[in-house]
Amino acid sequence: MTQEIHGAVADGYEPVREEFAAFVAEERPDYEGQLCAYVHGRKVVDLWAGTADGGGSLYGVHSSTKGAAHLVAALLVQDGTLELDRKVTYYWPEFASEGKGSVTLRDLITHRAGLVGTDTGFTLAELADDRVVAERLADQRPFWRPGTAFGCHALVIGALTGEVVRRATGRTIQELHEERVRAPYGLDFFLGLPASQELRFRTTQPTAPTPKQRALLEEPPGGPHSLSSIAFNRQGPEPTDLGTLPNERVIRSRGPASIGGVASARGLAGLYAAAISEVDGKAPLLKPDTVAEFGQIHSAGYDLVARCHRSYGLGFQATADTWHPFLGAGAVGHGGAAGSQAFADPASGLAYGYTRRRSAFPGDAAPENDRLARAVQRAALTG
Known part of the structure; x- marks a missing residue:
């Protein structure tokens, strides 16, 4: 049975609806997901399938959370509260232990500090608490010489950035996101889901892997103490099930700034x-120069954790190089483990958000984002 496509598109964006419908028709019968896009601040796509809830369901967006966290960092740099080339120890003196004294904020948020996890791993309660994660990492010896290489700090980059933010402002990233971003724009993108919004949350459903995929999951490359295992917390006493992590209420309620965000596609794109x-008459949060600096590629090449090519700007993924080469240089965003994707392309004025309930295999931004984002951009450029 073909899923019904709900929602609307602006004139000229009918091909996006057709592409979304074609993708949904190819998916499992229980597909559930959302697609939203703005162009130059105007909502032009608002589509969903699998629910009849008006498109208001909320999903765990995993690493797409990092984009919201580093938008806060970008605002603080723009304000002059944070300076990218100051040493982290200027804000956080305890960070200097184990040879980390020379690490700058720029190094830290471009995944170059070598602090992808700890030797002994984290419990679920620790992962939910950014301050505890930061305290543990302050005492940790880096897994490579800071600045010489990079690797995705998958579960901890938000805690590291967040501790600098807290030391500089006395406020958490979660508080500043709420006050400066989410509440003023009425965004369905929470770093800390209130109990009043719990009924809107849809639990992430794992995808049953094929036998070949199951073998990869059971025997991850590099063994139980590899950088990848450490970065994804598979080596400790409570190995993390990344795909279903947002299903834990403690993660949703605390909203850790690396992986704890809960959002709709409308919230991501918004x-x-x-x-x-x-x-809606509000000026852009970021000035063009700030967007350009945060979108400039700082780390590119072989990611020691992901074990493949990746590119990062300041806190954000360099979306055009990592995911969608048809986008303009300087596009910034972040994908998430269950398949979510969100980005801004300043060259075309496009802002894009996508969520799905069932995890994509093997994780990160789901493959369908390429065709969906391409359809939106094509309509934006020809409209």
Whole structure:
């Protein structure tokens, strides 16, 4: 039975609806997901399938959370509260232990500090608490010489950035996101889901892997103490099930700034629209120079954790190089383990958000984002 496609598109964006419908028809009968896009601050795509809830369901967005966290960092740099080339120890003196005294904030948020985890791993309660994660990492010896290489700090980059933010402002990233971004724009993108919103949350459903995929999951490359295992917390006493992590209420309620965000596609796209465009009469959150600096590629090449090519700007993924080469240089965003994707492309004024309930295999931004984002951009450029 073909899923019904709900929602609307602006004139000229009918091909996006057709592409979304074609993808949904190819998916499992229980597919559930959302697609939203803005162009120059105007919502042009708002589609969903698998529910009849008006498109208001909320999903765990895993690493797409990092984009919201580093939008806060970008605002603080723009304000002059944070300086990218100051040493982290200027804000956080305890960080200097184990040879980390020379690490700058720029190094830290471009995944170059070598602090992808700890030798002994984290419990679930620790992962939910950014301050505890930061305290543990302050005492940890880096897994490579800081600045010489990079690797995705998958579960901890938000805690590291967040501790600098807290030391500089006395406020957490979660508090600043709420006050400066989410609440003013009414965004369905929470770093700390209130109990009043719990009924809107849809638990992440794992995808049953094929036999070949199951073998990869059971025997991850590099063994139980590899950088990848450490970065994804598979080596400790409570190995993390990344795919279903947002299903834990403690993760949703605390909203750890690496992986704890809960959002709809509207919230994802709205965040990036607000970052680069005037929305509902409100000026863009970021000035063009700030967007350009945070979108400039700082780390590119072989990611020691992901074991493949990746590119990062300041806190954000360099979306055009890592995921969608048809986007303009300087596009910023972040994908998430269950398949979510969100980005802003300043060159075309496009802000994009996608969520799905069932995890994509093997994780990160789901493959369908390429065709969906391409369809939106094509309509934006020809409209």
